[in-house]
Amino acid sequence: MLRSNGSGAEQVQPTTPVPAQSFRFSTPVVDTPGIFVLGSWLVRLVRLLVLLPFRFPVAVITASVSVLVFNHLGWVWLAVAWTVADLGLLVWWRRWPQTFRRYVALRVLAAWRWLSVYQRHWQPVLVVAGLAESYQERRYLPRIRRVTCTDWADRVRVRLVAGTSPADMEQRVSELAHGFGAPSCRVSVLGARDVVLEFPRHDTLADPLDAMPVPEEPDLAALPVGAGEDGEPWLLRLHGTHVLVVGVTGAGKGSVLWSAIRAMLPAIHDGTAEVRAIDPKRMELSYGRTLFADYADDGKAAVELLEQAVADMQERAERYAGIQRSHVPSTRDPFVVVVLDEVAFLTAYHPDRDVRRRAENAIATLTSQGRSVGFCVLAALQDPRKEVMNLRNLFPDKVALRLDEAGQVDMVLGEGARDRGALAHLIDPGLPGVAFVKLEGSPSPVRVRAAYVTDEDIDRMAGGGA
Known part of the structure; x- marks a missing residue:
């Protein structure tokens, strides 16, 4: 480029834009000391032991009594105690089947379903369904609080991740039903971050119904x-x-x-x-x-x-x-x-x-x-x-x-x-x-x-x- 300064022309080198310098700061990776990893495991173990009696009180009491009888009286008395308990459960089942099913059978079934179905498949099903949240390279999942069983369905009480809503679950009911092998899934809201997922275990409406009996005094509102x-x-x-x-x-x-x-x-x-x-x-x-x-x-x-x-x-x-x-x-x-x-x-x-x-x-x-x-x-x-x-x-x-x-x-x-x-x-x-x-x-x-x-x-x- 030529530029005149009054006495003549001088050649000036052209200037080109200088690209902006970018600086990338990487987050340093620090290995977690083993003592902290061990400590976190111990905390989880203590938490599990503390919550276990509240989640499975009958199983914990039964195991504790069995250990005490075995230590103090030996295996013979333990066998006698178990035989008496089994006979008592048998009489209960035959004499009062409804209360036996409510207080024993359905609770045992709930514990089994919690371990074999929901706890086992919870993470993969929710991740694939898109219900896992990530924050600062950590993954957060809704947490199972309790599993109960009725005569026809499982009710899984769930605590949602902060920042999510029940609508996120409602939009994935089809994925949840198929993921846990249920005919359908419904979402009920109990409170803030507190929902219940209801999974029928089988289709109770598969068989046709005969005409209902005519009520003697019909309630026109029911x-x-x-x-x-x-x-x-x-x-x-x-x-x-x-x-x-x-x-x-x-x-x-x-x-x-x-x-x-x-x-x-x-x-x-x-x-x-x-x-x-x-x-x-x-x-x-x-x-x-x-x-x-x-x-x-x-x-x-x-x-x-x-x-x-x-x-x-x-x-x-x-x-x-x-x-x-x-x-x-x-x-x-x-x-x-x-x-x-x-x-x-x-x-x-x-x-x-x-x-x-x-x-x-x-x-x-x-x-x-x-x-x-x-x-x-x-x-x-x-x-x-x-x-x-x-x-x-x-x-x-x-x-x-x-x-x-x-x-x-x-x-x-x-x-x-x-x-x-x-x-x-x-x-x-x-x-x-x-x-x-x-x-x-x-x-x-x-x-x-x-x-x-x-x-x-x-x-x-x-x-x-x-």
């Missing part, structure tokens, strides 16, 4: 319609809510509808409850037409039935205004259940636009205003998409039977239901009636199976029997 995964009865609430049942063809929607009607039979017969049925297919509900206070099987008649229900509801609400706030079933004001099979026929598929509009308005009015005055809508649906049924949010309680797609699970049960273990899209087609239930105010879906009400059962119901 109707027995099937069984839950825990072996307890599935009690369906109708009084004071609305229920939407969704499932593909053959999933078992009819089992839910007929089980609910069957459970109400005494109330229907004495006039404190009535069913108004809409059956566009003319197949599902037509068997029991004599049980219904009103029945419709085409679009125009169905809309008229719905609009009459709205008029009756509003008349009752006008009488209740300023007098009472809740409904008590009686022969004058019976509990009214509007059963809608294939509700999409009225809201989306009917060729008459006016019929679709009127039906949607009537259903919206019933579901938004009918709960407090004793009107309930029990609707069944195949396709839960919004363009087919945009009134899903007006049904507080929802039942998801087998569905076609994973995304439909959250459409029916609410956002995050699939992460909480409600895998309705994976229900075996050979298990009709199996479903996941999401109740109002409860974030956790529950797996259930509806009882199968046969045509013969319906004929007996319609004829006045059970």
